Amino acid sequence: MTTELSTEEKIKRAARQVFMEKGYAGATTREIAEVAGINIALTNYYFRSKDKLFDLVYGEAFQDLFRIIISVLNSELPLRDKIGQLIDEDVDFLLKNPDLPKFVMTQGYLNNENFFGMLTAKRDAFLNSKFVVQVVQAQAQGQVRNINPIELMLTIVSNVQFFFMAKPIVSRITQMDEAQYRHFVLQHKQMVKDMLYQYLFLQPE
Amino acid sequence: MTTELSTEEKIKRAARQVFMEKGYAGATTREIAEVAGINIALTNYYFRSKDKLFDLVYGEAFQDLFRIIISVLNSELPLRDKIGQLIDEDVDFLLKNPDLPKFVMTQGYLNNENFFGMLTAKRDAFLNSKFVVQVVQAQAQGQVRNINPIELMLTIVSNVQFFFMAKPIVSRITQMDEAQYRHFVLQHKQMVKDMLYQYLFLQPE
DNA sequence: CTTTGATTTAAACAAGTGTTTAAAATAAAA
DNA sequence: TTTTATTTTAAACACTTGTTTAAATCAAAG
Numbered sequence: 001m002t003t004e005l006s007t008e009e010k011i012k013r014a015a016r017q018v019f020m021e022k023g024y025a026g027a028t029t030r031e032i033a034e035v036a037g038i039n040i041a042l043t044n045y046y047f048r049s050k051d052k053l054f055d056l057v058y059g060e061a062f063q064d065l066f067r068i069i070i071s072v073l074n075s076e077l078p079l080r081d082k083i084g085q086l087i088d089e090d091v092d093f094l095l096k097n098p099d100l101p102k103f104v105m106t107q108g109y110l111n112n113e114n115f116f117g118m119l120t121a122k123r124d125a126f127l128n129s130k131f132v133v134q135v136v137q138a139q140a141q142g143q144v145r146n147i148n149p150i151e152l153m154l155t156i157v158s159n160v161q162f163f164f165m166a167k168p169i170v171s172r173i174t175q176m177d178e179a180q181y182r183h184f185v186l187q188h189k190q191m192v193k194d195m196l197y198q199y200l201f202l203q204p205e
Numbered sequence: 206m207t208t209e210l211s212t213e214e215k216i217k218r219a220a221r222q223v224f225m226e227k228g229y230a231g232a233t234t235r236e237i238a239e240v241a242g243i244n245i246a247l248t249n250y251y252f253r254s255k256d257k258l259f260d261l262v263y264g265e266a267f268q269d270l271f272r273i274i275i276s277v278l279n280s281e282l283p284l285r286d287k288i289g290q291l292i293d294e295d296v297d298f299l300l301k302n303p304d305l306p307k308f309v310m311t312q313g314y315l316n317n318e319n320f321f322g323m324l325t326a327k328r329d330a331f332l333n334s335k336f337v338v339q340v341v342q343a344q345a346q347g348q349v350r351n352i353n354p355i356e357l358m359l360t361i362v363s364n365v366q367f368f369f370m371a372k373p374i375v376s377r378i379t380q381m382d383e384a385q386y387r388h389f390v391l392q393h394k395q396m397v398k399d400m401l402y403q404y405l406f407l408q409p410e
Numbered sequence: 411c412t413t414t415g416a417t418t419t420a421a422a423c424a425a426g427t428g429t430t431t432a433a434a435a436t437a438a439a440a
Numbered sequence: 441t442t443t444t445a446t447t448t449t450a451a452a453c454a455c456t457t458g459t460t461t462a463a464a465t466c467a468a469a470g
Binding site: 212243244245246247250 | 417418419420
Protein backbone atom coordinates (compact mmCIF):
# COMPACT_ATOMS: atom_id res chain seq x y z
CA MET A 1 0.00 0.00 0.00
CA THR A 2 2.63 2.52 1.05
CA THR A 3 4.53 3.73 -1.99
CA GLU A 4 8.11 2.44 -2.01
CA LEU A 5 10.59 4.93 -0.58
CA SER A 6 13.88 5.70 -2.25
CA THR A 7 16.91 4.02 -0.73
CA GLU A 8 18.22 7.41 0.34
CA GLU A 9 15.01 8.19 2.19
CA LYS A 10 14.88 4.76 3.79
CA ILE A 11 18.38 5.27 5.18
CA LYS A 12 17.59 8.74 6.50
CA ARG A 13 14.50 7.56 8.32
CA ALA A 14 16.25 4.55 9.77
CA ALA A 15 19.12 6.78 10.84
CA ARG A 16 16.75 9.17 12.59
CA GLN A 17 15.11 6.31 14.44
CA VAL A 18 18.36 4.68 15.55
CA PHE A 19 20.21 7.91 16.39
CA MET A 20 17.26 9.13 18.47
CA GLU A 21 17.05 5.88 20.37
CA LYS A 22 20.74 5.14 20.90
CA GLY A 23 22.50 8.44 20.38
CA TYR A 24 25.44 9.00 18.05
CA ALA A 25 27.93 6.78 19.86
CA GLY A 26 25.45 4.01 20.58
CA ALA A 27 24.20 3.79 17.01
CA THR A 28 26.01 1.61 14.49
CA THR A 29 25.92 1.85 10.72
CA ARG A 30 25.07 -1.83 10.63
CA GLU A 31 21.96 -1.34 12.74
CA ILE A 32 20.88 1.61 10.63
CA ALA A 33 21.31 -0.50 7.52
CA GLU A 34 19.37 -3.34 9.09
CA VAL A 35 16.47 -1.09 10.09
CA ALA A 36 16.47 0.44 6.62
CA GLY A 37 16.63 -3.04 5.10
CA ILE A 38 19.60 -2.27 2.88
CA ASN A 39 23.26 -3.20 2.54
CA ILE A 40 25.78 -1.59 4.90
CA ALA A 41 27.80 -0.03 2.12
CA LEU A 42 24.84 2.01 0.95
CA THR A 43 24.93 4.30 3.96
CA ASN A 44 28.32 5.49 2.79
CA TYR A 45 27.30 5.43 -0.85
CA TYR A 46 24.47 7.92 -0.33
CA PHE A 47 25.86 9.83 2.64
CA ARG A 48 29.59 10.04 2.90
CA SER A 49 30.04 8.88 6.47
CA LYS A 50 28.28 8.20 9.75
CA ASP A 51 29.26 11.71 10.83
CA LYS A 52 27.69 13.34 7.80
CA LEU A 53 24.53 11.27 8.19
CA PHE A 54 24.28 12.22 11.84
CA ASP A 55 24.81 15.90 11.12
CA LEU A 56 21.97 15.77 8.62
CA VAL A 57 19.60 14.04 11.02
CA TYR A 58 20.59 16.28 13.91
CA GLY A 59 20.23 19.44 11.85
CA GLU A 60 16.71 18.55 10.82
CA ALA A 61 15.77 17.60 14.37
CA PHE A 62 17.18 20.88 15.63
CA GLN A 63 15.17 22.89 13.12
CA ASP A 64 12.02 20.89 13.86
CA LEU A 65 12.30 21.52 17.58
CA PHE A 66 12.46 25.30 17.27
CA ARG A 67 10.47 25.92 14.12
CA ILE A 68 7.04 25.94 15.74
CA ILE A 69 8.10 27.89 18.82
CA ILE A 70 9.77 30.59 16.75
CA SER A 71 6.83 30.79 14.39
CA VAL A 72 4.43 31.38 17.27
CA LEU A 73 6.80 33.82 18.97
CA ASN A 74 6.69 36.00 15.87
CA SER A 75 3.02 35.60 15.03
CA GLU A 76 0.51 38.44 15.13
CA LEU A 77 -1.40 37.18 18.16
CA PRO A 78 -1.86 39.34 21.26
CA LEU A 79 0.39 38.36 24.14
CA ARG A 80 -2.14 36.38 26.16
CA ASP A 81 -3.23 34.26 23.22
CA LYS A 82 0.35 33.87 22.12
CA ILE A 83 1.35 32.29 25.40
CA GLY A 84 -1.59 29.93 25.18
CA GLN A 85 -0.69 29.06 21.63
CA LEU A 86 2.93 28.43 22.57
CA ILE A 87 1.82 25.88 25.13
CA ASP A 88 -0.80 24.26 22.92
CA GLU A 89 1.39 23.91 19.86
CA ASP A 90 4.43 22.77 21.75
CA VAL A 91 2.47 20.02 23.48
CA ASP A 92 0.82 18.91 20.25
CA PHE A 93 4.14 18.82 18.47
CA LEU A 94 5.91 16.91 21.25
CA LEU A 95 3.14 14.36 21.43
CA LYS A 96 4.13 13.48 17.88
CA ASN A 97 7.89 13.79 18.51
CA PRO A 98 8.39 12.92 22.18
CA ASP A 99 12.09 12.13 21.93
CA LEU A 100 13.13 15.27 20.11
CA PRO A 101 14.06 17.53 23.07
CA LYS A 102 16.17 14.83 24.67
CA PHE A 103 17.93 14.12 21.39
CA VAL A 104 18.67 17.74 20.55
CA MET A 105 19.82 18.68 24.03
CA THR A 106 22.01 15.67 24.71
CA GLN A 107 23.57 15.13 21.30
CA GLY A 108 24.29 18.76 20.48
CA TYR A 109 27.71 19.03 22.00
CA LEU A 110 29.03 16.19 19.85
CA ASN A 111 29.25 18.06 16.57
CA ASN A 112 30.22 21.31 18.21
CA GLU A 113 30.85 23.63 15.29
CA ASN A 114 27.57 22.70 13.70
CA PHE A 115 25.64 22.94 16.96
CA PHE A 116 26.95 26.34 17.95
CA GLY A 117 26.49 27.59 14.42
CA MET A 118 22.85 26.58 14.43
CA LEU A 119 22.35 28.20 17.80
CA THR A 120 23.81 31.56 16.86
CA ALA A 121 21.71 31.48 13.72
CA LYS A 122 18.64 31.20 15.92
CA ARG A 123 19.70 33.90 18.37
CA ASP A 124 17.91 36.80 16.71
CA ALA A 125 14.74 34.80 16.20
CA PHE A 126 14.48 34.53 19.98
CA LEU A 127 16.04 37.72 21.34
CA ASN A 128 14.37 40.08 18.86
CA SER A 129 11.13 38.19 18.47
CA LYS A 130 7.78 39.93 18.42
CA PHE A 131 7.07 38.14 21.67
CA VAL A 132 9.89 39.97 23.46
CA VAL A 133 8.71 43.30 22.09
CA GLN A 134 5.18 42.60 23.25
CA VAL A 135 6.31 41.68 26.75
CA VAL A 136 8.44 44.79 27.11
CA GLN A 137 5.62 46.99 25.86
CA ALA A 138 3.07 45.43 28.18
CA GLN A 139 5.46 45.83 31.07
CA ALA A 140 5.97 49.52 30.25
CA GLN A 141 2.21 49.93 30.39
CA GLY A 142 2.01 48.13 33.72
CA GLN A 143 -0.09 45.30 32.34
CA VAL A 144 2.48 42.58 32.85
CA ARG A 145 4.73 41.74 35.74
CA ASN A 146 8.29 42.87 35.35
CA ILE A 147 10.27 39.74 34.58
CA ASN A 148 12.96 39.02 32.02
CA PRO A 149 11.21 38.11 28.73
CA ILE A 150 13.71 35.36 28.00
CA GLU A 151 13.16 33.92 31.45
CA LEU A 152 9.43 33.96 30.78
CA MET A 153 9.94 32.25 27.45
CA LEU A 154 12.04 29.55 29.08
CA THR A 155 9.54 29.09 31.86
CA ILE A 156 6.78 28.46 29.36
CA VAL A 157 8.87 25.93 27.49
CA SER A 158 10.18 24.23 30.61
CA ASN A 159 6.67 23.53 31.89
CA VAL A 160 5.95 21.66 28.68
CA GLN A 161 9.18 20.03 27.58
CA PHE A 162 10.20 18.66 30.96
CA PHE A 163 7.12 16.46 31.03
CA PHE A 164 8.37 14.75 27.89
CA MET A 165 12.01 14.44 28.92
CA ALA A 166 11.05 13.00 32.30
CA LYS A 167 8.42 10.72 30.83
CA PRO A 168 10.30 7.42 31.31
CA ILE A 169 10.71 8.20 34.99
CA VAL A 170 7.31 9.71 35.65
CA SER A 171 5.27 7.15 33.77
CA ARG A 172 7.06 4.39 35.63
CA ILE A 173 6.62 5.89 39.08
CA THR A 174 2.98 6.75 38.52
CA GLN A 175 2.39 3.51 36.60
CA MET A 176 0.72 5.34 33.74
CA ASP A 177 0.48 3.72 30.33
CA GLU A 178 0.87 5.59 27.06
CA ALA A 179 -2.75 6.74 26.84
CA GLN A 180 -2.86 7.83 30.44
CA TYR A 181 0.33 9.81 30.12
CA ARG A 182 -1.01 11.50 27.04
CA HIS A 183 -4.12 12.49 28.96
CA PHE A 184 -1.96 13.68 31.84
CA VAL A 185 0.07 15.97 29.60
CA LEU A 186 -2.96 17.33 27.80
CA GLN A 187 -4.60 18.19 31.09
CA HIS A 188 -1.38 19.79 32.28
CA LYS A 189 -1.61 22.31 29.44
CA GLN A 190 -4.51 24.09 31.12
CA MET A 191 -2.81 24.19 34.49
CA VAL A 192 0.28 25.80 33.01
CA LYS A 193 -1.80 28.40 31.23
CA ASP A 194 -3.80 29.22 34.35
CA MET A 195 -0.67 29.49 36.44
CA LEU A 196 1.17 31.71 33.98
CA TYR A 197 -1.78 33.99 33.28
CA GLN A 198 -2.49 34.56 36.93
CA TYR A 199 1.13 35.29 37.71
CA LEU A 200 1.92 37.37 34.69
CA PHE A 201 -1.02 39.66 34.01
CA LEU A 202 -1.49 42.34 36.64
CA GLN A 203 -4.85 43.55 35.43
CA PRO A 204 -7.47 40.87 34.87
CA GLU A 205 -9.05 41.38 31.47
CA MET B 206 48.17 18.92 49.46
CA THR B 207 45.23 16.72 48.57
CA THR B 208 45.63 13.34 50.18
CA GLU B 209 46.28 10.62 47.63
CA LEU B 210 43.13 8.74 46.64
CA SER B 211 42.97 4.98 46.43
CA THR B 212 43.16 3.53 42.93
CA GLU B 213 39.61 2.29 43.26
CA GLU B 214 38.36 5.76 44.12
CA LYS B 215 40.38 7.36 41.33
CA ILE B 216 38.74 5.03 38.81
CA LYS B 217 35.26 5.67 40.14
CA ARG B 218 35.66 9.43 39.95
CA ALA B 219 37.15 9.29 36.50
CA ALA B 220 34.34 6.98 35.40
CA ARG B 221 31.73 9.38 36.73
CA GLN B 222 33.33 12.26 34.87
CA VAL B 223 33.66 10.45 31.56
CA PHE B 224 30.28 8.68 31.70
CA MET B 225 28.54 11.98 32.50
CA GLU B 226 30.26 13.76 29.64
CA LYS B 227 30.08 11.08 26.95
CA GLY B 228 27.38 8.68 28.08
CA TYR B 229 27.78 4.93 28.35
CA ALA B 230 28.32 4.21 24.67
CA GLY B 231 30.56 7.22 24.08
CA ALA B 232 32.84 6.49 27.02
CA THR B 233 35.77 4.10 26.63
CA THR B 234 37.61 2.23 29.34
CA ARG B 235 40.84 3.61 27.94
CA GLU B 236 39.68 7.20 28.42
CA ILE B 237 38.51 6.44 31.93
CA ALA B 238 41.91 4.92 32.70
CA GLU B 239 43.68 7.91 31.19
CA VAL B 240 41.63 10.40 33.23
CA ALA B 241 42.23 8.33 36.36
CA GLY B 242 45.93 8.12 35.51
CA ILE B 243 46.09 4.34 35.81
CA ASN B 244 46.58 1.29 33.64
CA ILE B 245 43.64 0.06 31.54
CA ALA B 246 43.58 -3.37 33.14
CA LEU B 247 42.90 -1.87 36.55
CA THR B 248 39.37 -0.87 35.65
CA ASN B 249 38.56 -4.54 35.26
CA TYR B 250 40.71 -5.54 38.22
CA TYR B 251 38.72 -3.39 40.66
CA PHE B 252 35.36 -3.42 38.91
CA ARG B 253 34.56 -6.47 36.85
CA SER B 254 33.53 -4.78 33.62
CA LYS B 255 32.56 -1.51 32.00
CA ASP B 256 28.92 -2.47 32.57
CA LYS B 257 29.41 -3.04 36.28
CA LEU B 258 31.33 0.22 36.62
CA PHE B 259 28.61 2.09 34.81
CA ASP B 260 25.86 0.55 36.91
CA LEU B 261 27.70 1.67 40.03
CA VAL B 262 28.16 5.23 38.78
CA TYR B 263 24.60 5.42 37.49
CA GLY B 264 23.14 4.04 40.69
CA GLU B 265 24.91 6.64 42.80
CA ALA B 266 23.90 9.44 40.44
CA PHE B 267 20.33 8.24 40.56
CA GLN B 268 20.28 8.23 44.33
CA ASP B 269 21.95 11.64 44.48
CA LEU B 270 19.40 13.19 42.17
CA PHE B 271 16.41 12.14 44.25
CA ARG B 272 17.84 12.06 47.76
CA ILE B 273 17.43 15.76 48.50
CA ILE B 274 14.02 16.06 46.89
CA ILE B 275 12.65 13.06 48.78
CA SER B 276 14.13 14.27 52.02
CA VAL B 277 12.43 17.64 51.68
CA LEU B 278 9.16 16.05 50.54
CA ASN B 279 9.02 14.12 53.79
CA SER B 280 10.31 16.83 56.12
CA GLU B 281 8.21 18.42 58.85
CA LEU B 282 7.88 21.81 57.20
CA PRO B 283 4.49 23.36 56.49
CA LEU B 284 3.47 23.17 52.85
CA ARG B 285 4.37 26.70 51.82
CA ASP B 286 7.86 26.52 53.30
CA LYS B 287 8.29 23.04 51.90
CA ILE B 288 7.71 24.21 48.36
CA GLY B 289 10.20 27.02 48.87
CA GLN B 290 12.71 24.61 50.32
CA LEU B 291 12.24 22.20 47.41
CA ILE B 292 13.15 24.94 44.98
CA ASP B 293 16.04 26.31 47.03
CA GLU B 294 17.68 22.99 47.74
CA ASP B 295 17.20 21.64 44.24
CA VAL B 296 18.84 24.71 42.72
CA ASP B 297 21.71 24.64 45.18
CA PHE B 298 22.30 20.97 44.54
CA LEU B 299 22.15 21.30 40.77
CA LEU B 300 24.57 24.21 40.81
CA LYS B 301 27.07 21.72 42.19
CA ASN B 302 25.95 18.86 39.91
CA PRO B 303 24.64 20.51 36.76
CA ASP B 304 24.92 17.45 34.51
CA LEU B 305 23.13 15.04 36.81
CA PRO B 306 19.53 15.35 35.51
CA LYS B 307 20.62 14.94 31.92
CA PHE B 308 22.73 11.93 32.79
CA VAL B 309 20.09 10.15 34.85
CA MET B 310 17.27 10.81 32.41
CA THR B 311 19.09 9.92 29.21
CA GLN B 312 21.20 6.97 30.35
CA GLY B 313 18.55 5.20 32.39
CA TYR B 314 17.05 3.03 29.72
CA LEU B 315 20.41 1.41 28.97
CA ASN B 316 20.58 -0.80 32.03
CA ASN B 317 16.88 -1.44 32.07
CA GLU B 318 16.42 -3.91 34.91
CA ASN B 319 18.47 -1.80 37.24
CA PHE B 320 16.79 1.42 36.22
CA PHE B 321 13.24 0.16 36.62
CA GLY B 322 14.17 -1.50 39.86
CA MET B 323 15.48 1.75 41.28
CA LEU B 324 12.39 3.58 40.12
CA THR B 325 9.90 1.21 41.68
CA ALA B 326 11.91 1.36 44.89
CA LYS B 327 11.39 5.12 44.90
CA ARG B 328 7.70 4.96 44.09
CA ASP B 329 6.41 5.03 47.65
CA ALA B 330 8.76 7.81 48.66
CA PHE B 331 7.01 10.02 46.12
CA LEU B 332 3.42 8.79 46.02
CA ASN B 333 2.98 8.45 49.78
CA SER B 334 5.21 11.33 50.80
CA LYS B 335 4.23 13.74 53.54
CA PHE B 336 4.08 16.37 50.81
CA VAL B 337 1.24 14.57 49.04
CA VAL B 338 -0.65 14.20 52.30
CA GLN B 339 -0.22 17.89 53.06
CA VAL B 340 -1.47 18.92 49.64
CA VAL B 341 -4.54 16.72 49.85
CA GLN B 342 -5.33 18.00 53.34
CA ALA B 343 -4.94 21.64 52.36
CA GLN B 344 -7.12 21.03 49.33
CA ALA B 345 -9.83 19.48 51.50
CA GLN B 346 -9.75 22.61 53.63
CA GLY B 347 -10.01 24.85 50.59
CA GLN B 348 -6.62 26.44 51.19
CA VAL B 349 -4.98 25.09 48.07
CA ARG B 350 -6.12 24.86 44.49
CA ASN B 351 -7.35 21.48 43.45
CA ILE B 352 -4.59 20.03 41.28
CA ASN B 353 -2.97 16.60 41.17
CA PRO B 354 -0.23 16.54 43.85
CA ILE B 355 2.13 14.63 41.58
CA GLU B 356 1.56 17.15 38.81
CA LEU B 357 2.38 19.90 41.29
CA MET B 358 5.52 18.10 42.36
CA LEU B 359 6.61 17.72 38.76
CA THR B 360 5.84 21.33 38.00
CA ILE B 361 8.07 22.47 40.82
CA VAL B 362 10.91 20.26 39.66
CA SER B 363 10.48 21.12 35.98
CA ASN B 364 10.85 24.83 36.65
CA VAL B 365 14.22 24.15 38.21
CA GLN B 366 15.74 21.21 36.39
CA PHE B 367 14.93 22.35 32.87
CA PHE B 368 17.14 25.38 33.33
CA PHE B 369 20.07 23.07 33.88
CA MET B 370 19.30 20.64 31.10
CA ALA B 371 18.83 23.44 28.60
CA LYS B 372 21.87 25.34 29.82
CA PRO B 373 24.11 24.66 26.80
CA ILE B 374 21.45 26.06 24.51
CA VAL B 375 20.28 28.94 26.67
CA SER B 376 23.69 30.20 27.70
CA ARG B 377 24.77 30.19 24.08
CA ILE B 378 21.73 32.04 22.78
CA THR B 379 21.79 34.63 25.54
CA GLN B 380 25.61 34.77 25.48
CA MET B 381 25.85 34.33 29.22
CA ASP B 382 29.04 33.08 30.80
CA GLU B 383 29.19 30.72 33.75
CA ALA B 384 28.81 33.40 36.43
CA GLN B 385 25.99 35.14 34.62
CA TYR B 386 24.10 31.91 34.16
CA ARG B 387 24.51 31.12 37.83
CA HIS B 388 23.06 34.51 38.70
CA PHE B 389 20.24 33.96 36.22
CA VAL B 390 19.27 30.65 37.81
CA LEU B 391 19.51 31.98 41.36
CA GLN B 392 17.24 34.89 40.48
CA HIS B 393 14.84 32.50 38.76
CA LYS B 394 14.28 30.74 42.09
CA GLN B 395 12.28 33.67 43.44
CA MET B 396 10.19 33.97 40.33
CA VAL B 397 9.22 30.29 40.50
CA LYS B 398 8.28 30.61 44.14
CA ASP B 399 6.18 33.72 43.54
CA MET B 400 4.42 32.13 40.60
CA LEU B 401 3.66 28.88 42.40
CA TYR B 402 2.53 30.54 45.64
CA GLN B 403 0.20 32.91 43.86
CA TYR B 404 -1.32 30.14 41.78
CA LEU B 405 -1.55 27.52 44.46
CA PHE B 406 -2.69 29.18 47.66
CA LEU B 407 -6.26 30.42 47.53
CA GLN B 408 -6.13 32.38 50.75
CA PRO B 409 -3.25 34.84 51.09
CA GLU B 410 -1.58 34.33 54.45
C1' DC C 411 66.39 -11.17 53.90
C1' DT C 412 62.69 -14.27 52.25
C1' DT C 413 58.26 -15.28 51.25
C1' DT C 414 53.66 -14.51 50.41
C1' DG C 415 50.03 -11.95 48.72
C1' DA C 416 48.17 -7.89 46.55
C1' DT C 417 48.75 -4.53 43.04
C1' DT C 418 50.29 -2.80 38.61
C1' DT C 419 52.03 -3.30 34.04
C1' DA C 420 52.68 -4.18 28.94
C1' DA C 421 50.98 -6.96 25.62
C1' DA C 422 47.81 -9.47 23.39
C1' DC C 423 43.04 -11.38 22.31
C1' DA C 424 38.62 -11.74 19.97
C1' DA C 425 34.85 -9.10 18.59
C1' DG C 426 32.80 -5.06 16.70
C1' DT C 427 33.48 -0.56 14.51
C1' DG C 428 33.27 2.76 10.20
C1' DT C 429 34.69 2.49 5.73
C1' DT C 430 36.34 0.83 1.17
C1' DT C 431 36.75 -2.18 -2.78
C1' DA C 432 35.81 -4.65 -6.74
C1' DA C 433 32.53 -7.34 -8.72
C1' DA C 434 27.59 -8.21 -9.62
C1' DA C 435 22.96 -6.70 -10.68
C1' DT C 436 19.98 -3.41 -12.40
C1' DA C 437 18.40 0.48 -15.10
C1' DA C 438 18.96 3.81 -18.83
C1' DA C 439 20.69 5.19 -23.24
C1' DA C 440 22.43 4.14 -27.72
C1' DT D 441 20.39 -5.88 -28.41
C1' DT D 442 24.49 -3.54 -27.02
C1' DT D 443 26.56 -0.15 -24.34
C1' DT D 444 26.84 2.82 -20.64
C1' DA D 445 25.91 4.48 -16.16
C1' DT D 446 23.81 3.69 -11.77
C1' DT D 447 22.81 1.00 -7.90
C1' DT D 448 23.57 -2.96 -4.90
C1' DT D 449 26.21 -6.63 -2.98
C1' DA D 450 29.59 -9.60 -0.33
C1' DA D 451 33.90 -9.36 1.35
C1' DA D 452 37.58 -7.33 3.21
C1' DC D 453 40.28 -3.42 5.32
C1' DA D 454 42.37 -0.96 9.20
C1' DC D 455 41.20 0.45 13.61
C1' DT D 456 39.05 0.68 18.19
C1' DT D 457 36.57 -1.66 21.53
C1' DG D 458 36.21 -4.37 26.23
C1' DT D 459 38.65 -7.83 28.34
C1' DT D 460 42.28 -11.15 29.65
C1' DT D 461 46.87 -12.93 30.51
C1' DA D 462 51.21 -13.58 32.41
C1' DA D 463 54.90 -11.29 34.05
C1' DA D 464 56.71 -7.48 36.93
C1' DT D 465 56.46 -4.55 40.89
C1' DC D 466 55.27 -3.52 45.42
C1' DA D 467 53.94 -4.15 50.44
C1' DA D 468 53.53 -6.85 54.46
C1' DA D 469 54.52 -10.82 57.30
C1' DG D 470 57.49 -14.44 58.93
